[in-house]
Amino acid sequence: MSTHRDEREFLLPDLGEGLTEAEIVRWLVEVGDEVAVDQAVVEVETAKAQVEVPCPFEGVVTARHGAEGEARPVGTPLIAVAVGGSAGGAAGRSSTGKPAGAPASSPAEDRYREAAGGSGNVLVGYGTGASKSAASGARRRRRALTAAGSAAGRGTTGPLDGHAPHGAVAPNPPTAFPADRAARPVVGGVTGASAAASIPSGAAADHEGTAHRAPVPVISPLVRRLARERGLDLRALHGSGPGGLILRADVDRAAAVRGGRTITADSGDSADSGGVPTTDGRAGQPAGVGADPTGAVRIPLRGITAAMADKLSRSRREIPDATCWVDADATELLAARRAMGEPTVSLLAVLARVTVAALARHPELNATVDTDAREIVRLPAVHLGFAAQTPRGLVVPVVRDAHTLSTEQLHREMSRLTAxxxxxxLTPADLTGSTFTLNNYGVFGVDGSTPIINHPEAAMLGVGRIVEKPWAHAGQLALRHVVQLSFTFDHRVCDGGVAGGFLRYVADCVERPTLLLRSL
Structure with a gap:
């Protein structure tokens, strides 16, 4: 009996928040896999966050479009799915029992579109609850059998050749990496995600006879990115992790050996020592990284890095900012934190509570400027952003309604967002909507800074390191724990008197934490 399948293309959905493209971080399915409605098929990085994209169709994947590391515009194809058949005896029928060519979608697809507001294009962690709950569902893999004639045409190539003819899927290697993707560990909050085969940059896997390569034993997007930046072929590396898993240390070692360079495992930075040519012929530079004739390396601004660069540039262009700072004796604040007992509350959470109390006294700083209407908009709720340095760059998670939270509640929420x-x-909702930002640059071991305001906010409080210094205390010179506080504000929103009053209140609370009792 002939089998007919209605092939549908799933396009990169509208990501919201003004986003127009996303970079493919990791494929979660391969050609030949069966997918269910709402199943996550690819992990992408936007300018806001790293999220999974669920597919609105049920069927068999026939094509993947785009390589890992490639940026795809909204509205371009991601995958193609044959929705009229399945791997077993149900071939030729849809999930509803209708003929494969019937245009009607399955009830599951209808429910999906209804939950998503009719589009069916929702990111996991960004839209409907249905898409979020389906992200952790089991993924089924279809093994297509190769016809005897096709096998004979290929000769006697073994299962590790990494290729498969049209209509067949290359089997997994018998060693090194588990075949059951549902049993793989949680990495970055993604469960059951397979290490999809890499596709050469600029090439899209389709159903026109493209060969498919065996899976690479890598489950960390960071490891894949580092390998791309350094021009390394992950298939040529031997992993030191469990079951042959390739770790970041393996990439660092391979890059050092190949390029004759010293590479730090913490930062990924390198210093040329031998000038050994890399695979693209340029000495000391990873393949795939742009360079001009002078030897300068050109690194494209993408994702969160690009979004942060645009926001900071706009802040400098539009906001007439000014900065004031003060040194404060934090000895009593540290003692008060210790007195809170276990579990220990982070110092950042204590400073966040001080900040919220200061904003209650100076609400004009919890504001934004509407340049089109030429109005200052004072905001009723404090959504507190705090700067966090991550392997993917600087991000600013947002604590919603921080003015309603206790110090302990602030600690729990900030710890969750930091993790x-x-x-x-982090979802896009976790990274947008802040009204004021707290920046703890003391973790980098520096005393002071002049922060750039997180546009479109009106101010930012910066906190330096706390260090012992000689300090006049109770009429005597003593060693005290001193911190420098800096405050950058939009001079359109307030004058120096308001800014100075805000910063002085913060410093007073640091020096005498009992002042906070008035705001509780």
């Missing part, structure tokens, strides 16, 4: 930021699990 999500480091794992790349």
């Amino acid at each position: 999500c930021a480091r794992d790349g699990r």
Whole structure:
């Protein structure tokens, strides 16, 4: 009996928040896999966050469009799915039992579109609850059998050749990496995600006879990115992790050996020592990274890095900012934090509570400027952003309604957001809508800074390191724990008197934490 399948293309959906493209971080399915409605098929990085994209169709994947690391515009194809058949005896029928060519979608697809507001294009962690709950569902893999004639035409190539004829899927290697993707560990908040085969940059896998390569034993998007930046072929590396898993240290070692360079495992920075040519013929530079004739390396601004660059540039162009600063004796604040007992509350959470109290006294700083209407807009709620450095760059997670939270509640929420930021699990909602930002640059071991305002906010409080210094205390010179506080503000919103009053109140609370009792 002939089998007919209605092939549909799933396009990169509208990502919202003014986003127009996304970079493919990792494929979660391969050609030949069966997918269910709402199943995540690809992990992408936008200018806001790293998210999974669920497919609105049910069927068999026949093509993947775009390589890992490639940026795809909204509205361009991601995958093609044959929705009229399945891997077993249900071939030729849809999930509803209708003929494969019937245009009607399955009830599951209809429910999906209804939940998504009719589009069916929602990112996991960004839209409907249905898409979020389906992200952790089991993924099914279809093994297409190769016809005897096709096998004979290929000769006696073994299962590790990494290729498959049209209509067949190359089997997984019998060693090194588990075949059951549902049993793989959680990495960055993504469960059951397979290490999809890499596709050469600029080439899209389709159903026109493109060969498919065996999976690479890598589950970390960071490891894949580092390998791309350094021009390394992951298939040529031997992993030191469990079951042959390729770790970041393996990439660092391979890059050092190949390029004759010293590479730090923490930062990925390198210093040329031998000038050994890389695969693209340029000495000391990873393949795939742009360079001009002078040897300068050109690194494209993408994703969160590009968004942050645009925001900071706009802040400098539009906001007439000014900065004031003060040194404060934080000895009593540290003692008060210790007195809170276990579990320990972070110092950043304590400073966040001080900041919220200061904004309650100076609400004109919790504002934004509407340049078109030429109005200052004072905001009723404090959505507190705090700067966090992650492997993917600087991000500013947002604590919603911070003015309603206690110090302990602020600690729990900031800890949750920080963990999500480091794992790349922040949603776009976690990164937007802040009204004021707290920047703790003391973690970098520096005393002071002049922060750039997080546009379109009106101010930012910066906190330096706390260090012992000689300090006049109770009429005597003593060693005290001193911190420098800096405050950058939009001079259109307030004058120096308001800014100075805000910063002085923060410093007073740092020096005498009992002042906070008035705001509780």
